[in-house]
Amino acid sequence: MKILVVDDQKANQIMLEGLLTGMGHSVVCVDNGQRALEVFNSVQPQIVLLDVMMPVLNGFETAPRLKELSGNVHLPIIFITALDAKDTLLRCLQVGGDDFLSVPFEPVVLQAKISAHGRVRELSYSLAQKNKTLNWHSNRMEREQSVVQHMLHNALRENELNKPYIKSYLRSVSTFNGDLCLGKEGPFGNYYLFLGDFTGHGLAPATGTLPLSQAFFGMASRGLSVSDMAAEFNQRLLNLLPDDMFCAALIIELSPGGERLTCWNGGIPDALVINSSGEVQHHIPSRHMALGILSTDDFDNQVEHLFVSHDHSVIAFTDGVVEMQLADKAMLGESGFTQMVSRAWQRDPEHAFERICQQLKQMMDANQQIHDDLSLVALDCKRTAPVDSKQLTEHNHLPFKLSVTIGQREMEKLDPMQHLVDSLGKMEALKSHKTTLYLLFAECFNNILDHNVLQLDSDMKEVLGFERYYVERQQRLRQNQDFAIQIDIHYTPVEERISFAISSNGECPFPVDRTGESVATNEQLFGRGLELVKNFADKVEWREQGRILFVDYDLSRPPA
Numbered sequence: 001m002k003i004l005v006v007d008d009q010k011a012n013q014i015m016l017e018g019l020l021t022g023m024g025h026s027v028v029c030v031d032n033g034q035r036a037l038e039v040f041n042s043v044q045p046q047i048v049l050l051d052v053m054m055p056v057l058n059g060f061e062t063a064p065r066l067k068e069l070s071g072n073v074h075l076p077i078i079f080i081t082a083l084d085a086k087d088t089l090l091r092c093l094q095v096g097g098d099d100f101l102s103v104p105f106e107p108v109v110l111q112a113k114i115s116a117h118g119r120v121r122e123l124s125y126s127l128a129q130k131n132k133t134l135n136w137h138s139n140r141m142e143r144e145q146s147v148v149q150h151m152l153h154n155a156l157r158e159n160e161l162n163k164p165y166i167k168s169y170l171r172s173v174s175t176f177n178g179d180l181c182l183g184k185e186g187p188f189g190n191y192y193l194f195l196g197d198f199t200g201h202g203l204a205p206a207t208g209t210l211p212l213s214q215a216f217f218g219m220a221s222r223g224l225s226v227s228d229m230a231a232e233f234n235q236r237l238l239n240l241l242p243d244d245m246f247c248a249a250l251i252i253e254l255s256p257g258g259e260r261l262t263c264w265n266g267g268i269p270d271a272l273v274i275n276s277s278g279e280v281q282h283h284i285p286s287r288h289m290a291l292g293i294l295s296t297d298d299f300d301n302q303v304e305h306l307f308v309s310h311d312h313s314v315i316a317f318t319d320g321v322v323e324m325q326l327a328d329k330a331m332l333g334e335s336g337f338t339q340m341v342s343r344a345w346q347r348d349p350e351h352a353f354e355r356i357c358q359q360l361k362q363m364m365d366a367n368q369q370i371h372d373d374l375s376l377v378a379l380d381c382k383r384t385a386p387v388d389s390k391q392l393t394e395h396n397h398l399p400f401k402l403s404v405t406i407g408q409r410e411m412e413k414l415d416p417m418q419h420l421v422d423s424l425g426k427m428e429a430l431k432s433h434k435t436t437l438y439l440l441f442a443e444c445f446n447n448i449l450d451h452n453v454l455q456l457d458s459d460m461k462e463v464l465g466f467e468r469y470y471v472e473r474q475q476r477l478r479q480n481q482d483f484a485i486q487i488d489i490h491y492t493p494v495e496e497r498i499s500f501a502i503s504s505n506g507e508c509p510f511p512v513d514r515t516g517e518s519v520a521t522n523e524q525l526f527g528r529g530l531e532l533v534k535n536f537a538d539k540v541e542w543r544e545q546g547r548i549l550f551v552d553y554d555l556s557r558p559p560a
Contacts, residue, residue, distance in 0.1 A: 004045035033057025074124030076117035189256030237292030278346035320374035
């Protein structure tokens with residue numbers, strides 16, 4: 001151990017140097033405080049034995065300056081003194097002294113003091129090194145977080161949450177938000193909304209935010225379906241995230257005129273569709289597993305369609321909202337939040353969202369901290385589609401007939417109907433109708449597949465529930481390897497119409513009379529799916545005893 005002896009008495013220097021050298025220490029002696037300061041950096045002492053009374057700089061003046069030179073590493077200073085006055089000893093401690101050594105020196109006491117203070121010095125040095133390492137890692141982490149923040153900022157530059165018909169409130173627990181809220185207008189005036197909640201907080205969820213936001217903006221700008229989005233997002237996160245991470249998500253598409261919602265909910269609390277009087281008109285429940293859990297074969301990307309009015313608003317939120325604590329420490333809950341929303345809309349629909357946000361802030365302030373990221377979004381359905389349908393349909397196209405056959409191999413792709421509609425949508429006359437065409441093709445295709453090919457009854461959804469129904473659907477799909485569904489499409493540009501007939505090699509499970517009307521009820525035959533088709537198509541009818549489903553659509557109508 002390196003020891004610096006500062007004493008103007010030569011006899012004391014010789015005695016201390018002899019004792020300390022005999023103990024195995026390295027000793028440097030100087031005769032005043034000024035010399036001690038001058039040699040400090042070259043000697044780098046680990047302990048200083050400092051006399052009180054010296055010329056030039058005494059011990060009281062030297063001690064604090066030695067401590068300053070030592071920096072963050074503790075430097076033990078043991079005062080050498082023959083004085084035993086209490087005020088002198090107290091001043092030694094006040095200027096930075098750690099111990100006293102009386103003259104004459106007792107070798108045993110000297111060795112004990114040196115050993116004890118040496119251990120303290122080593123602990124301090126070790127702590128300083130660890131703090132230095134920790135500081136380096138902290139600076140590196142700050143740099144990496146800064147890079148990620150920059151990347152996220154750039155990735156979200158396309159985010160369109162500033163439209164007049166959407167309001168959002170986001171609050172995170174840490175620097176990085178585990179919730180993700182994305183909005184984007186489609187090419188035909190439709191609007192897409194994504195609300196996600198990743199497991200965990202901080203930097204980890206950002207690993208999923210980047211690829212998911214890029215996929216969302218790209219697919220929304222091309223006007224792709226909610227169904228295709230859900231499947232694509234699931235596949236990306238499945239390949240990227242570790243097994244213990246996933247993303248609960250809600251995906252919504254609002255039609256250009258604001259009359260229809262297309263929804264997919266996997267793990268997000270029930271979104272609310274509320275009118276201007278504060279009455280809840282619809283719930284958008286979670287019917288699917290969260291993104292990033294199931295394989296492509298097991299993942300269900302079927303969507304739900306809802307008709308809405310212009311005085312309706314969609315209120316979507318993550319579980320951070322419903323887990324807010326009330327004054328009695330109970331959770332707000334979905335029912336409590338629904339009541340909060342209804343009261344706010346009843347009182348003042350125009351400022352209801354801001355009122356709800358203020359109430360949530362007050363709850364957070366009362367609890368002093370939040371334990372989960374919080375996201376709240378309100379989407380107004382009152383919109384005017386920025387699409388001139390007449391201009392879009394005035395194009396010179398040749399009439400055509402197209403026949404497409406879909407079997408097990410084609411079903412293994414993401415969504416055969418989306419691929420079909422994407423191909424048709426390359427024609428300018430059909431482009432603005434892609435969303436409606438997808439709905440028509442998808443609902444009819446799924447009806448033929450479920451009822452004629454797989455022999456599934458819509459009532460099974462009520463008996464088994466949606467989850468068991470789709471498990472049964474997947475099992476039957478794997479068992480039917482040789483099925484074929486044929487779609488014959490006819491486009492007539494002069495009449496501005498497109499029609500299609502869809503059939504399969506399966507049997508119709510319901511009797512149909514000679515007029516083409518089902519003997520069974522409409523609910524039995526096709527549930528709510530074809531009722532939805534009837535609201536958009538000009539003609540929907542069963543042909544050939546229920547083997548063929550025919551649909552005719554007028555392209556001159558404004559796109560929905």
